Amino acid sequence: MIEGISIYEILTLTSILFFIGVYGFITRKNLISILISVELILNASVVNFVVINKYLYPDVLQGVYFSLFIIAVAAAETALAISIIINLYRQISSVEVKDIETMKY
């Protein structure tokens, strides 16, 4: 609980964070930036879980331990995505989206 800040401000922040992530995922032209956008989305939900737990249901810690699991899984996801990107970079020397469109429609 933070003094003087209600749950509304924090939930507004996480919602904005979420939609920045979705916007970035759609508009970015670089695979690494797309990955960063996905991380933003995941972190928005992590903050959401912690805040909701702390402000609304403080007696059971379900949200907090959920957020711990999300962080761990997000790390695994990023590692896998990065490794695939590196493998792709070895073949085409590029991480731009426009270079990975040999398959279309």
Place this chain on the structure above:
Amino acid sequence: MNIDSFLLMRHEILLLAIVLLLIVAEIFINQNKKGSIVHLAIFLFGIHTIVGFFAIDESSLFGGMFRTNGLIHFFKNILNIGVLVLLLQSADWLQEKIVQHNRGTEFFILMFSSLLGMYFMISSGDFLMFYLGLELSTLPVAALAAFETTKRISSESGIKLILSAALASGVSLFGISLLYATTGSIYFNDIIEVITSTNLSILGLVLFFAGLAFKISLVPFHFWTADVYEGAPISIASYLSVISKGAAVFILMILLFTVLKPLMHIWENMVYIIAIATMFIGNLFALRQQNMKRFLAFSSIAQAGFILLGIIEGNQLGVTTVVYFVLIYVFSNLAAFGVVQAISLQTGKENMNDYEGLYRTNPKLSLVMMLALFSLAGIPPVAGFFGKFFLFTAAASKGYYLLVFLAVVNVTISLYYYLLVIRAMFLRQSDHAIPFFKNKLYMRLGLIITVLGILILGLYSPLYDYIFELSSNFN
């Protein structure tokens, strides 16, 4: 906690044991005998499949995080059979292309981990277990899609799959956090009691649904499907379209019918619109495909649209028809992918034109393909007809006559493009038809099982009654 309660997780424990055993075997098997790992893995998984058929009690573990009952047990067996057939069909590909680079074990470990994730996902009792299962089932598949590391399109399909899946799970998680905000719990049993239809919970439902719709490739979220299927190795495309989709459909259905039942008046409309869009777009895009893998990808999108007709019913009938349809769909789609894989392995050809005159050179293979496509299209003597028929009955019993009408229109469209392939195989003649070849034992076994499944499931009706009985707690 005693040994009896652990036996409720028999599927999971056995599969985990197989994964560990394969790691040990990788160390101890002699370098020039690496091919035997394929036989070992298929043998172990065959035993696992058989053991899975023994009955299991209805119960829950870990304070309700893990639960199991007759229907879940039955569905795990469907997944097992599907993966076994898939392994049989891809054994030759593994022997020729993968094992010589010393990567056979990785393939099995990744595939079995993904299956383990699906087990946990479909028997999850709270959103945490569900999320972990979802991720465990998705991440290894992305690694498998990028498995042919020397091929550019394989890496492309891998990156497309992992980024789409990460976005989907992120959106889904945000939805879950909103559901948690309205109900104060992540346990399904607690949520059922308190959930009401407020604006926040509806937003949570929509985001959560969007995340799972990515996995099933329903229409606004289907863009990754065709690309990933085309680039990935064929056995992985087949895995994605059969096993992964089947498990996701099952858990989505369970959650909509139990946890999110109080919001049914909302998700009914959502499912209605998405079903129409999915059927039309899947079918219309399938019309213009030349590559067989892309063709089957769009056909599997359209099939997902048909499955939604069963989900919209929302009761016991809906569960029965969906599970029955998925069972038939597993066999039909595996047969189609199996034939594509056999031909691709022998000749490297994957286009529809290459299939011209196939009946004259390889009559048995083209008969298998014909049965599979008839079953996917829903032509009476084979199983697919009954699957579709029951789905339509389920939707009609709720009074969605317009939806059923549109679905029938779509069946007609789909019949056209399935018959295109059949015409190429049977009626067209070609100077460079694929020459005759003989399949190895494993591939033949895999195709025979699927053909038997297609034929027997259509004629053996007690199975439908059995599933109906299993799903009696959905009322």
